[in-house]
Amino acid sequence: MFGIINCNKPIGITSRVVVNAANRRVRPAKVGHAGTLDPLASGVLLLPVGPAVRLTSYLQELPKQYRATFQLGVETSSGDLEETPIPLANAPVPTAEQIADAAQALTGRIQQVPPAHSAIKVDGKRAYRLARAGKAVEMKPRTVDIYALEIIKYDYPNLQVHIHCGSGTYVRSIGVDLARACGTVAVMTSLERTAIGDFTVEDAHSIEQLREQDIEPMLQSPLRGLPEMPQVELDEATLKRIEQGQIVDLHDESLQTPQAAETELAAIDAEQNLRALLIARGGGWRAHRSFHTAS
Known part of the structure; x- marks a missing residue:
């Protein structure tokens, strides 16, 4: 059991429920997950299995894509439907052009303030716990990458967008910020x-498949989780030395550049x-991280 399961988490359950379902099928192998989805969200949840x-x-650093829908003219402190939305009095109705301009301004490397109802720790405590307790939470802005923010459909008050973003982006905040730029809330x-x-979600397995079908065919190569990492194919003798903690000389001039010395290699x-x-150490x-498993 060594690979990655692409699961389509349904609405209404936590990510932990999906992890537990996989755990029951692969014990004693361990199961993790990369990128929590709230119960109100669905879609791709990656489950690394075994080593x-x-x-x-x-996996958490891989770029992500979302399809999100926002309702303009109403707001909650959580930014989603965790609470009952409150209408904004005399809320303006943004034009399609205003929406498009706001989306363009939010594309690229931007500063984003995460929602108070998030798992980020503030003074050692989860921000959402403080917010739910009625305490004021000051969230500091963070740099995030928005590769694309495209309008799929806009029919006031509903706005549907496609978001392609880097790690650490809060989609709720994108909608709130976009609405604010148009003089309203969302x-x-x-x-x-x-x-x-x-x-992709099209290739993801349902939780029913996870619970009922053979797991091994669902396991994807762990190399799919390292798409940008250079690879080096080594013979078994060299791999054994590496697994024993030895430093090896790979005899490849292309690996001796200063850039390569700052890089990891997938052996x-x-x-x-x-x-x-692998990482560069002591001239070799x-x-x-080693993924050797005893046969």
């Missing part, structure tokens, strides 16, 4: 994560199995 759990941080009424990296065997992630390369 692939060590790739969780890499809440997110639906959210579907349509892709993480090249894992694979002749069958294209991921065996280790050593394992930063």
Whole structure:
């Protein structure tokens, strides 16, 4: 059990329910997840299985795509339907051009203030716990990357958008910020994560499949979670030395550049199995993460 399951989380359950369903099928192998989806959201949830759990941080950094719907002219402190929306008195009705201009202004590398109802820690406590307790929470702006923000449909008060973004982006905040730029307010009424990296919702497995069908055919190569990482194919003797913690000389001039010295390499065997992630050390390369499993 070594790979990544692409699951389509349905609305109405937590990400933990999906992880637990997979756990029951693959024990004693471990299962993690990359990128929590709220119960009100659906879509791609990646489940690294077995040694692939060590790739969780890499999966979390993959770009994500969403289809989100916002209702303009109403607001909540959470930015979504966790609370009952409150109408804004005399709310303006933005034109399609205003919406498009606001979307363009929010594209690129931007500063975003996360919602108070988020899992970010403030003074050692989850922000959403403080917010739900009625305490004032000051959220600091963060830099996020919005690669694309496209209007799918606008029929006031409903606005549907496609978002392609980097890690750490809060989709709720995008809708709130877009509405603010148009002089109004908004809440997110639906959210579907349509892709993480090249894992798409069209190819995702349902939770029913996860519970009832054979798991092994669902496992995708862990290399799919490392699309930008250079790969080096090594013989078994070299891989064994790496797995024993030794520093190895890969005898490849292309790996001796200063740029490569700052990089990780995915060490694979002749069958294209991921065996280790390497970093430059002591004039050679050593394992930063090893995925060796005893036979």
